[in-house]
Amino acid sequence: MAPASxxxxxxxxxxCTSPYALSYPDPKQKWLIRKHLLSLIQDYPIFTPSTDTFTHNDGTSVNLLNATGNLRVSRYTPPIPLTIWVHENYPYxxxxxxxxxxSMTPIHRDHPFVDLSGSTSSPYLQTWLFPRCNLTNLVRKLVKIFTHDHPFIYNSPVAGFSHPSLVSRMEALDRLSGMLHYDMMAFLAKNEEEVENLSKLQEELIKRxxxxxxxxxSLEQERSSLKDNVTKLTDEADVVMNWLRVNDANSVAVGRDEMEEAFEAAxxxxxxxxxxxxxxRAIEDLxxxxxxxxxxxTVPFDAYIKQVRALAREQFYSxxxxxxxxxxxHLFSWSA
Structure with missing residues (x-):
């Protein structure tokens, strides 16, 4: 039995029918809310009902009932201060x-069901359907979820999972959602690391x-400069050749015999x-x-020896x- 208070x-x-009345206009809805809240408080006396103004993400403000209490899921873990607001369209x-x-018990990062602001979700809430779902069953599911994945950072051994055959379908769905969430976060972290590495590689490739x-x-400029130099040198060579043709035709036409005469002994x-x-030198080359x-x-060894002896004798005289x-x-005559 819920406390009388x-x-x-x-x-x-x-x-209450004053301007501060709650945002539950339907009498049947009020009756269901009363029934579900009393059932919750009866099973979990830690919760205390109260009323307050709740502001939705779109800025809409409504007066709602809520239940607040410290939910303890295990004697080895710290209690979880929880507030359950009854939506204005509850139970649908x-x-x-x-x-x-x-600050004493911060929420650990990347929790599958609780974000850093404290907003809580779970497969039970995401698949909410009246009349199958109610406040009491919601808290039971939260106890099982937080038993295996506590939202707070603390130093304590992690409770083990029971055998899959011993859990309900909804509990198995909760655990699967949690595991998928952590796998997804690990995958995203790995992807972010790969993206960062690829970004660094892209920057290096852009630099290269x-x-x-x-x-x-630079090479194209050098090539263009070399082409200009070649053109310039070619033009200058043409000018020199034309000058030689006009002014020194005999020197240009010097033949091989005349070149050899330039080295004639005195x-x-x-x-x-x-x-x-x-x-x-000729003997050495031979x-x-x-x-x-x-x-x-190509030459027999005997013929080689005979020829080398003759050449060596001639080289000796030279x-x-x-x-x-x-x-x-002049001890030796050339004829010798």
């Missing part, structure tokens, strides 16, 4: 449930793209030195060519002649 308060509030609209927030475009632009001794040096031919197998010419003597 609570019964008297509810009856007085519902029968679900009640409005709020957890009172305080800018650097690459600047490099390409005397017999110099001529002999040039011939000895050229002969020595011996090198013979070495390669032997390696490739080098000896160079030594004597350097000393200023």
């Amino acid at each position: 609570s019964i008297k308060f509810i009856d007085t509030a519902l029968s 609209m679900p009640p409005l449930v709020f957890v009172l927030v305080n 793209d800018t650097i690459t475009r600047n490099m390409i632009s 005397d017999e001794e110099s001529k002999l030195k040039i011939e000895c040096l050229s002969g020595d 011996i090198y060519a013979l070495d390669k031919a032997v390696e490739e197998g 080098r000896a002649m160079l030594v004597e010419l350097a000393k200023g003597r």
